[in-house]
Amino acid sequence: ETLGKVRTVAFDKTGTLTVGKPQVTDILAAEGTDEDVLGKAAAVEHGSSHPLGLAIIAAAGARGIVAPQSFEASAVPGKAVIARLEEGWVSVGSPRYASESNLLAGSLKESVERLESEGKTVVIVAAKDRALGLIALRDEPREDAADGIARIKSLGLRALMLTGDNRRTGEAIARRLGLEVQAELLPDAKLRVIAELKTLGPVAMVGDGINDAPAMA
Incomplete structure (x- = not known):
């Protein structure tokens, strides 16, 4: 029921949208x-x-x-x-x-x-x-990442990549996958971005690793 109300899907980059084997x-x-x-x-x-x-x-x-x-x-x-x-x-x-x-x-x-x-x-x-x-x-994007992002956007949802990586690298990957990006985010900054997005509606966060723990809590 909650997932049906989600308006934004936020993704970590490394190991989530990418293969995770740089x-x-x-x-x-x-x-x-x-x-x-x-x-x-x-x-x-x-x-x-x-x-x-x-x-x-x-x-x-x-x-x-x-x-x-x-x-x-x-x-x-x-x-x-x-x-x-x-x-x-x-x-x-x-x-x-x-x-x-x-x-x-x-x-x-x-x-x-x-x-x-x-x-x-x-x-x-x-x-x-x-x-x-x-x-x-x-770190190469996952083979199915671009298709997955396209499907999410076809449902009228916003797809956003949140990464601690630098802006130039983040933008290069985002262009290949077709989604928005906010880069150079420390773990606490990811948490603040998620909080801001929640004011616009329910948010789903997809990620792994210690840097994503605060945002996924």
Whole structure:
């Protein structure tokens, strides 16, 4: 009965509208080699269950890279994973997180913008006071996602993607699937968007993962 009253269907991106198995497509070192950047990122992501973290670990393994040992790993939901390596603290986070720490500028920033416009998700690998490089990943849309969105819209419902990913990547995926998008949303921001949508009528939220828990509660 409640579903029959729904006016808006909001979707998470990763693992919901996309396959949820991103692949590393690009590595760009700002310091050291590409292998150094990927190895440090894999060390930080050790033990991660997040699709991006798993993809980074798999990419390092496929290249025969032995990741250095990491300690005291912790997550900043929607922003970064941080861990201590022997040489010091290293983070793997969103470009927005790196920008907030004044670590994103020049040619690296230009590369981020280019890769994001291609629909790729970019993470910045950084030490405490400098960016070490970037890793770009692509997560392909599910084969039936576009058809599913079209069917929802044919029922007169609004289809909306809510993602913590950057605006350029979100818009590129949304164009392929034919739905609206609100991007760069932290978990609490997703909750606020859902609350605003509810003022217009019942809302269905489809997602998984820790970043969607508040919005789905």
